[in-house]
Amino acid sequence: MGVLQHVQHQISALNDLIKINNDRIAGYQKAIEAADEAGLNLLFNEYIDQSKSYVSEIRDYIHVLGGDPAEGTTLSGKFYHAWMDVKSVFASKDNRSILSDCEYGEDVAKKAYRAALDDKELIWEDEQVVAMLNNHLEGLKKAHNTIKSLRDTVNA
DSSP states (O other): OOOOHHHHHHEEEEHHHHHHHHHOOOOOHHHHOOOHHHHHHHHHHHHHHHHHHHHHHHHHHHHHHOOOOOOOOHHHHHHHHHHHHHHHHSSSHHHHHHHHHHHHHHHHHHHHHHHHOHHHHHTOOOHHHHHHHHHHHHHHHHHHHHHHHHHHTTOO
């Protein structure tokens, strides 16, 4: 693979992570609409800000590579959020189910970052990308563990 193809692959893979973070933002915005506890909403807003920060870092790096950052969410994210909208019509959401939905979203985000870090073409000879993705993944792991812990203690 030539240098130009390598850079194009990096831009495409990083744009996928922008979309995953946009999915996460949309998911937490829906969780805020459904949650009835101020403490949870503060946490959800913290994770929205976290993903916005990740998107900003990735966009900056895509610009360094000479690319155009993506907008919007993933197709699967759109389907998931549409399904969540339909599901909420039929069932009243309690905090446990909201947190379960959030944990699912965190699992999806962590999986996407792990796949990116396993993508040798993305990370090849680019320690800056590796460091950025590892930093983001650590934040996602902490968020997942917090959400899971809260879910396990609600209505327990």
